[in-house]
Amino acid sequence: xxxxxxxxxxxxxxxxxxxxxxxxxxxxxxxxxxxxxxxxxxxxxxxxxxxxxxxxxxxxxxxxxxxxxxxxxxxxxxxxxxxxxxxxxxxxxxxxxxxxxxxxxxxxxxxxxxxxxxxxxxxxxxxxxxxxxxxxxxxxxxxxxxxxxxxxxxxxxxxxxxxxxxxxxxxxxx
Amino acid sequence: xxxxxxxxxxxxxxxxxxxxxxxxxxxxxxxxxxxxxxxxxxxxxxxxxxxxxxxxxxxxxxxxxxxxxxxxxxxxxxxxxxxxxxxxxxxxxxxxxxxxxxxxxxxxxxxxxxxxxxxxxxxxxxxxxxxxxxxxxxxxxxxxxxxxxxxxxxxxxxxxxxxxxxxxxxxxxxxxxxxxxxxxxxxxxxxxxxxxxxxxxxxxxxxxxxxxxxxxxxxxxxxxxxxxxxxxxxxxxxxxxxxxxxxxxxxxxxxxxxxxxxxxxxxxxxxxxxxxxxxxxxxxxxxxxxxxxxxxxxxxxxxxxxxxxxx
Numbered sequence: 001x002x003x004x005x006x007x008x009x010x011x012x013x014x015x016x017x018x019x020x021x022x023x024x025x026x027x028x029x030x031x032x033x034x035x036x037x038x039x040x041x042x043x044x045x046x047x048x049x050x051x052x053x054x055x056x057x058x059x060x061x062x063x064x065x066x067x068x069x070x071x072x073x074x075x076x077x078x079x080x081x082x083x084x085x086x087x088x089x090x091x092x093x094x095x096x097x098x099x100x101x102x103x104x105x106x107x108x109x110x111x112x113x114x115x116x117x118x119x120x121x122x123x124x125x126x127x128x129x130x131x132x133x134x135x136x137x138x139x140x141x142x143x144x145x146x147x148x149x150x151x152x153x154x155x156x157x158x159x160x161x162x163x164x165x166x167x168x169x170x171x172x173x174x
Numbered sequence: 175x176x177x178x179x180x181x182x183x184x185x186x187x188x189x190x191x192x193x194x195x196x197x198x199x200x201x202x203x204x205x206x207x208x209x210x211x212x213x214x215x216x217x218x219x220x221x222x223x224x225x226x227x228x229x230x231x232x233x234x235x236x237x238x239x240x241x242x243x244x245x246x247x248x249x250x251x252x253x254x255x256x257x258x259x260x261x262x263x264x265x266x267x268x269x270x271x272x273x274x275x276x277x278x279x280x281x282x283x284x285x286x287x288x289x290x291x292x293x294x295x296x297x298x299x300x301x302x303x304x305x306x307x308x309x310x311x312x313x314x315x316x317x318x319x320x321x322x323x324x325x326x327x328x329x330x331x332x333x334x335x336x337x338x339x340x341x342x343x344x345x346x347x348x349x350x351x352x353x354x355x356x357x358x359x360x361x362x363x364x365x366x367x368x369x370x371x372x373x374x375x376x377x378x379x380x381x382x383x384x385x386x387x388x389x390x391x392x393x394x395x396x397x398x399x400x401x402x403x404x405x406x407x408x409x410x411x412x413x414x415x416x417x418x419x420x421x422x423x424x425x426x427x428x429x430x431x432x433x434x435x436x437x438x439x440x441x442x443x444x445x446x447x448x449x450x451x452x453x454x455x456x457x458x459x460x461x462x463x464x465x466x467x468x469x470x471x472x473x474x475x476x477x478x479x480x481x482x483x484x485x
Contacts, residue, residue, distance in 0.1 A: 025244035025268030025286040027202045027226050027478065030455065088393055088413055098393070098413055115394070115413065132455065134436060141287065142245050142268065 026140050029150055031116075031133045031157045035165035038126040039172040045095050047171060048118055048129075051087050057171035058164045071102065081105040088115070095120035101135075109160065110138035110152045116161075129168060131161040196485040197441060198239060199452055199459060200227040203478030207241065207257065208459075212443055212450065212484065215461055215471040221257045224250050229272045231281065232483045233296055239483075240281055240294075244268035249283060251299055254485060261299055265292050271481070273316045273323075275338065282323055282338075284311035291325060291336065305341050307334040313355040315365070320380065324365050326353035333367050333376075335383065345383045350374035355397045361404025362422060368395035368409060375409060377425070389425055392418055399440040399449065408449055410437045417451050417462065431462045434472065441482045452479040 037044055047057055051072060055064040063075035063082075070087035084103035089096065098117040106112065114135035121128045135157050138148030146152065196218065197210040205225045209218045229242040232254055239252045249269050251260040268287035275282070279296040284307070291311065293303035308327025315324045316338060325334040331351050335344040350369025357366050358380070365378040368391070375391045375398070378384065392411030399408035406428070407420040417440060419429040434453025437460075441450045447464045452475070459473045 025228075025270055027245065028454070032455075117413075132435075134455065142247060 026136060026142075027150065028134050028136055029154050029157070031131065031135070031154070031161050033131045033158065033161040033165060034128060035169060036123060036125050036128045037169050037172055039169075041095060041120055041122040041127045043172060044120055044127045044129065044168065045092065047168065048097055048120065049090055049092065051090065051097075051099070057167045059167045059170075060160065060163050076108050079108040081108045083108050104138075106138035106148060109156050110148050111157060112136045112138055112140050114157065129165055131165055133157060133161065195443070197450060197482055198230045198232055198485070199475060199482045200230050200241065200480045201457070201476035201478050202226055202228055202480050204476035206476040207239070207252075208475045208479070209257075210450075210459060210473060212448075213446070215473065217473050217475075219257070220476060223252070224248060224262075227480075228270055229283075229481045230483045231272045231274045232485045233274055233281075234485055236279075236296060238296070240272055240274070242269040242272055242283060244270055244286060249281075249294065263294055263299055263301060265294075265301055267292070271312060271314045273314050275316060276318050277321075278339070280338075282314055282316065284314050284325060286310050286312065286328075289327075291323065303341060305336060307336070308332045308346065312353070313357075313367075315356045315358045317358045317360070317365075317380065319360065320363075322380070324356045324358060324367075326356045326367050328352060328354060331369070333365070333378065347378060347383060347385065349376040349378075349385070350388060354395075357398040357400055359400050359404045359407075359422065364422070366398045366400075366407060368398050370394045370396065370412070375407075375420075375425075387425065391420070392416060396437070397439040399442045401442060402444040408440050408442060410440050410451060412436050412438065412454075417449060419464070429467055431460075431467065431469070433460050434458045438479065439481045441484060450482065452482060454479060 052066045055061045060077050061074050062077050065073040073082050073084050083105050085099050086102040088098040096119050100115040116133040119130045137150045137153040195212045197212045199208045208220045211218045226243050226245040227241045231240045237254045239254045241250045247266045249263040267285035269283045270286045272283045281294040281296050283292040291305045295302045307325045309329035311325045312328040313326040321338045323336040323338045333347045333349050349367045350372045352371030353367045353369045355368045363380040367376040373390050376388045377386045391409050393413030396410040396412045409418045417431040433451045434456030436455035438452045438454045449462045451460045457477050461470045
């Protein structure tokens with residue numbers, strides 16, 4: 001009986017075609033940005049590894065509220081709502097930190113999900129910081145409006161990465 | 175002109191019969207299918223398909239290759255040997271993962287958008303049924319002997335068990351958070367479900383339809399492969415860039431293989447004891463020797479490789 005009812009609701013779904021912001025049917029998009037900072041890798045790592053301090057160095061992040069050791073609720077400059085990021089891994093040996101979007105707000109960043117990894121590497125000029133991520137557009141239905149499209153997501157996530165890298169540079173130059 | 179084409183076809187057809195198996199891999203971003211000679215570890219060919227291909231299933235018996243395109247609401251069908259388009263099956267929704275029945279001519283496709291499993295007749299190539307499952311179904315597996323289908327429902331943290339022959343719901347079981355892939359171990363009658371949000375693998379007894387165990391298996395576990403004898407599990411850990419070899423008896427990690435970045439899917443070559451892993455971020459395929467643990471080759475692929483199927 002339950003199945004019959006579910007089939008009915010599926011049929012209704014065909015007609016309604018409601019977009020589902022949680023779905024991941026569309027093509028995942030990527031960001032891959034690098035910047036060489038004229039700073040020692042240990043100093044860069046100290047800044048990057050402190051999950052609660054992103055507001056101190058990322059120019060777009062205005063408020064950070066830690067709800068536990070691995071969860072941060074952040075406000076983005078010029079936006080009303082908040083998004084929540086969750087720490088996945090922080091590996092001091094590899095100088096690698098990764099985190100993901102735990103609760104999205106597509107009015108803040110037009111992305112339904114992302115995972116980001118920041119990797120440090122010592123180079124002659126200082127430290128190369130690589131910011132990489134995989135993400136899905138804000139509206140994961142098959143007919144997204146322009147502001148929630150793949151292009152909008154790529155633009156926002158690239159800016160988040162670029163601004164982050166440049167913010168790190170400025171913060172370490174102080 | 176005609177003569178040249180014929181001789182080309184003859185040459186092109188030869189390796190198909192000589193080599194053991196051909197592996198088909200989707201590249202979602204670039205909309206291509208790569209064909210890899212799994213014996214000699216070489217890229218055999220690479221051709222353009224409709225946009226956003228995710229899953230691919232080879233139907234050797236009917237010389238067909240099924241490809242799902244979630245963003246087009248389409249499953250396309252091509253000739254397995256030549257890659258030539260046979261037809262489009264307009265499904266609507268977002269067709270995602272697929273599994274082909276080896277006993278009856280049916281292809282099962284999860285529809286992420288409509289919370290359903292689509293049934294396509296593999297002979298008539300027609301959409302014949304839409305079965306309700308949980309929210310945002312991702313992975314799907316078939317227990318061919320037991321005639322059951324298992325569907326991982328990404329957004330309601332459940333596994334749906336369906337009758338593979340009739341539209342009948344057998345069970346809905348709780349699993350980890352964000353279940354993605356599912357596979358069935360014939361030797362042990364066990365179902366494995368990987369969940370990307372709580373990094374877990376749920377082990378379910380197929381007779382009892384009850385979870386035996388749930389444990390963490392690395393960051394964001396994706397695909398789950400099973401050795402031919404059922405004694406080893408191979409779990410892709412997307413955020414660790416690893417393939418984990420796990421003992422199916424006690425769930426201890428026996429061995430880890432360093433993959434490319436953000437690995438997605440695994441296919442096991444049981445004859446040569448090799449594992450093939452597609453790396454989404456690195457745009458490559460890594461091949462490992464399961465006995466020695468060595469990485470044998472890394473083959474470059476078109477951008478965004480996702481799922482694989484073998485001929």
